[in-house]
Amino acid sequence: DQQVKQNSPSLSVQEGRISILNCDYTNSMFDYFLWYKKYPAEGPTFLISISSIKDKNEDGRFTVFLNKSAKHLSLHIVPSQPGDSAVYFCAASARGETSYDKVIFGPGTSLSVIP
Amino acid sequence: DTGVSQDPRHKITKRGQNVTFRCDPISEHNRLYWYRQTLGQGPEFLTYFQNEAQLEKSRLLSDRFSAERPKGSFSTLEIQRTEQGDSAMYLCATRRISAEAFFGQGTRLTVV
Numbered sequence: 082d083q084q085v086k087q088n089s090p091s092l093s094v095q096e097g098r099i100s101i102l103n104c105d106y107t108n109s110m111f112d113y114f115l116w117y118k119k120y121p122a123e124g125p126t127f128l129i130s131i132s133s134i135k136d137k138n139e140d141g142r143f144t145v146f147l148n149k150s151a152k153h154l155s156l157h158i159v160p161s162q163p164g165d166s167a168v169y170f171c172a173a174s175a176r177g178e179t180s181y182d183k184v185i186f187g188p189g190t191s192l193s194v195i196p
Numbered sequence: 197d198t199g200v201s202q203d204p205r206h207k208i209t210k211r212g213q214n215v216t217f218r219c220d221p222i223s224e225h226n227r228l229y230w231y232r233q234t235l236g237q238g239p240e241f242l243t244y245f246q247n248e249a250q251l252e253k254s255r256l257l258s259d260r261f262s263a264e265r266p267k268g269s270f271s272t273l274e275i276q277r278t279e280q281g282d283s284a285m286y287l288c289a290t291r292r293i294s295a296e297a298f299f300g301q302g303t304r305l306t307v308v
Contacts, residue, residue, distance in 0.1 A: 085238075115296055124200075124287050124299035125239065170238050183229065183252060184289070184297050186238035 084108045085173050087187040094194050100158040102190050104171030107152065111173040115184065116145060116156045119168045128169075129156070161194045168192070202288050202300035209278055209307055216274045217303045219288030228271050229297060230263055231287040232256070239287055245271060278307045 086105045094100045106114075112133040117125035131138040131145045131154065138145050144157045158165055171187040199222040209215050221228050226247050231239035242261070243253045247268035257263075260278075265271040275282055283306050289297040 087238075090236075117299075122301075122304070124202075124289075124301045127296045127298060130296050172238075182227070182293075183241050183244050184291075185241060186231075188236070188238045 083188075084111075084185050085171055085187040087169075087171055087190050089190050090188070091191040091193070094161045094192065096163055096194055096196050097160045100156075100161045100165065100192055100194070102156040102158075102169050102171070102192065104154045104156075104187055105152055106154075106171075106173050108173070108175075108185075109152070110175040111185075113174050114145070114147060114154050115172040115174075116143075117170040117172060117186075118165075119170060119189070125170055158192075161192075163194045163196050166192055166194050200288060200290055200298050200300035202286075202303050204303055205301060206304045207306070209305070211280060211307055212277055214274065214276045215278055215305065216272055217286055217288075217305075219271045219273070219290075219300060221270070221288070221290035222298060223269075225290035225292055225298070226268065227291045227293065227297075228265055229289045229291075230271070230273050231289065233285045233287055233302070234283075242273075275305075278305075280307045283307045 115130040116128040119125040129143045147154045168189045168191045170189045172184050174184045201220040203218045229244040230242040233239045245265040260276045263273045285302045287302045289299045291297040
């Protein structure tokens with residue numbers, strides 16, 4: 082049972098345009114969401130996060146939006162750059178002293194930014 | 197450089213052999229996680245520790261797998277009697293409570 086879903090395995094975007102990566106989750110206990118970026122042969126690198134008490138968090142070119150009622154979040158990258166080409170993982174956890182404190186990852190979306 | 201160190205980076209072993217991986221966490225992080233990642237998949241949770249206590253193990257973790265975190269510092273993941281299906285990237289991540297997890301660069305295991 083996949084608790085974090087990324088239904089688009091790949092995405093191609095022109096340099097300078099917006100990249101939108103989507104993520105859906107099923108577990109209502111999740112209250113903290115993260116995006117990670119991964120290059121080949123490296124471990125995932127933390128990109129940005131959002132708490133469930135917010136609906137938007139912005140960090141430079143990266144913005145994450147959270148729609149709790151829809152159990153949906155998205156990552157926007159504006160403007161997209163060729164160096165953004167990587168696999169992006171959506172992840173979720175329930176913070177605090179619970180058994181849900183593990184971080185659950187989606188299957189990833191491979192983003193290609195075309196120069 | 198995230199500060200999480202994994203050793204070795206690559207391991208090739210014959211089927212049936214035992215292997216052990218090590219993870220050195222960021223020092224102030226009390227939570228340590230092991231994940232496994234195969235091609236085209238996201239990291240799959242295996243187990244995690246809070247300090248030296250192993251709090252949860254995934255059902256993915258068969259009896260051939262064991263993890264330890266003595267003294268709440270570094271951790272080891274051992275796989276006994278390796279099988280070809282164990283070939284994967286093994287990732288270690290550490291975090292403080294209520295914060296993002298930082299990953300090491302992983303250990304790529306190939307069982308031949």
